Structure formats: C-alpha cells, structure tokens
Amino acid sequence: MNNEPVKKINVPYLLSYIFIPALVTALCFWLGYTFFHDGGTGAVILFMVPSALSLLWWIFGGKLIFKGKRKKLMKELEHSGFRPNHTFDSDICTVIVDIEHGKLALIFFWNPFQNYILPASRITKIWTDDGKSGAGFMTGSSRVSFLFTVDNIRIRVNTFTSNKRWRMDSEYILTGISKADMMANVLTEAKERSA
Secondary structure (H helix, E strand, C coil), rough: HHHCCCCCCCCCHHHHHHHHHHHHHHHHHHHHHCCCCCCHHHHHHHHHHHHHHHHHHHHHHHHHHHHHHHHHHHHHHHHHHHCCCCCEEECCCEEEEEECCCCCCCEEECCCEEEEEHHHHHEEEEEEEECCECHHHHEEEEEEEEEEEEEEEEEEEEEEEEEECCCCCCHHHHHHHHHHHHHHHHHHHHHHHHH
C-alpha cells in the first residue's frame, strides 16, 4: 500500500519525453549543416534519421512504456493477493479495483514508473461526467468519463472520446455513460468495503 500522495504527472519524465528527442534532432541538424554543408550521404543521415526516430518515439515510445509498466503492475498485483475484479484501461490512466478487499491500484501515462496501491477509503468523491454541452439540436458530447478524487487530486478516466460531437442518444455516448456509471458503482462499492 502506498502512503504518499497520488501524482498523475512526473514532470522530469514529461519534459525529457518531449525535449530530449527534439534536442538530439536539433544537434544532428547543426552537425549536418556544419560538417556536411554541401550535402551528401552524411547530411541526409543526420537530417532524416534523428527526425524519423524522434517522430516514432513521440508516437509509440510513451505507449510502449505505459503498456509495459501496466503489464508489470498486473503481475505484481497477482502475486500480492490483490484481486482485480474490475480493470479499466484508458489512454492516460489504468484503474484496477479489488472490491473484496476495498483496494484500488492506479498507474498513469505521464507517471508510469510509479504505481499506486491504495485503500479505496482514500477516495473522497466519485461521479460520472457525460460531457453534455450545447443547446437544442446542437446538444451533444465528445467525451464521457468517470471521475474520482484521491488526496484532493481529481482523476478523470475517459470511457469515450471523439474529435467530433455526438448526439446524447448516440450509441457511442450511451455506451460510454454505461461504462462510466459501472466504474463509478464499482469504486463506490470498493470504498464502502474499505477499512
């Protein structure tokens, strides 16, 4: 069990994730311009390879780290006696609930090296957000989520996201609301059973 406060973002990890590939690419551009001023194979390599690798890192690197750490957390939980009754994976957070023992495990995309295993009694508020906005025929949503607060930190876990607004009676929105309500009920039950 963790006693330290929940931290969703590890700032040094976030900054290094963004800026180290950019700095390496800029350094390679400078080296290419300085030493291969007239072009050639060396210039092409220094200009293209770091740019491509940085792009691949920004697209896939964080996802691979997050998935690997999440898989490792699941194995650790199995060996510790934690019973994962419900697991919800989103793009920024994974929530694992042991209803029977009233426990909660969390891992965040921007803080993948820190796992949190907490008593569900540390949750102070649980609710669902359907993301409804607009008026009249423009009413709709592009995000549905369940939210809860732990140690005065609000944690939002998306059950549906889209880059366009959907009507509130859309199957996507209704499914997202159903998932969010289910997870809110699971967290509430775990909180009630927590010591």
